[in-house]
């Protein structure tokens with residue numbers, strides 16, 4: 001098959017990778033240059049956290065996320081690039097006043113998890129916490145360790161994919177806005193590009209084609225904090241925000257993220273930066289002397305129920321609604337999409353497909 005992909009954000013790039021691995025031809029189109037642009041993928045913190053998300057997201061997201069966690073290491077090995085990928089789990093902590101919220105989070109997550117997977121939740125107290133995260137043990141008496149969760153540096157990954165894909169045979173039309181898609185056709189400017197099948201991975205750029213697609217604003221800060229040593233992502237339970245800290249190489253931390261019902265991707269607001277920075281300081285005193293080296297806002301592409309969709313049509317597939325789970329889900333969605341492209345089922349046309357994920361056990 002020769003597949004045309006509109007949009008080279010994380011979904012488009014991961015799908016291109018999956019198709020090339022299965023021996024297909026791929027041509028990507030993006031309105032931005034190859035190594036930079038307005039994709040939400042550039043703003044993402046890179047948490048691969050199906051357990052933590054299960055507390056507020058649908059079970060499908062957890063199962064797809066688990067599948068992705070199995071796929072990421074192989075994908076990263078093939079890229080042969082340093083993308084700062086780690087799998088040490090993540091921690092959830094709360095200050096004393098938010099203890100009830102912490103216990104409720106633990107309870108809800110335990111209830112949501114199938115019995116045999118509850119061993120992935122581990123309450124660390126006192127010495128055990130000091131062994132895993134010495135810098136946090138002074139301030140927090142306990143933490144919930146979500147084992148097996150992972151994280152990566154999203155910008156490094158986007159760059160690594162941009163280096164790998166053309167080297168593996170993908171054609172890439174950068175700075176080429178797509179005007180419209182039709183069965184087997186991607187239209188740019190006055191040109192029609194014909195393929196066996198086309199896939200729409202334009203994120204929020206597909207609003208003209210997907211009713212109800214909306215933006216959910218997220219803001220993040222990058223901190224340079226030589227006085228802090230935290231080894232794995234940490235979430236802070238807070239009555240109003242969902243805040244997390246994700247370590248990067250070289251004393252850097254990504255602090256995120258706000259979640260605001262707005263498609264405004266303008267600069268980070270004073271209020272959001274105050275809230276994020278106060279949260280960081282409440283986690284660790286060492287953040288008082290940290291430098292804010294970067295601030296960024298972007299919008300997550302989301303549908304009404306905040307679940308992703310693969311929408312099948314005649315020689316046209318749309319993948320969208322990745323919301324706050326783009327990295328968590330992209331490899332599993334790419335795999336499902338590739339399976340479907342190889343064996344399209346005509347009865348799926350016009351419907352949302354592929355959410356039963358019955359084949360998970362076979363893949364395991």
Ligand SMILES: Cc1cc2nc3c(=O)[nH]c(=O)nc-3n(C[C@H](O)[C@H](O)[C@H](O)COP(=O)(O)OP(=O)(O)OC[C@H]3O[C@@H](n4cnc5c(N)ncnc54)[C@H](O)[C@@H]3O)c2cc1C
Nearest residue numbers: 007009011031040041045046047178203205218326327328
């Ligand atoms: C602050 C923040 C933090 C996040 N943190 C995480 C996280 O920790 N973990 C996680 O899993 N997810 C996270 N996300 C979510 C993740 O970034 C998104 O789910 C993901 O980027 C969506 O992927 P996508 O490929 O569908 O869209 P995008 O990444 O936005 O890519 C869409 C691409 O389509 C291109 N495009 C659009 N219109 C056109 C057109 N007409 N012609 C040509 N090209 C076009 C764009 O230029 C872009 O390159 C976060 C998001 C934000 C904003």
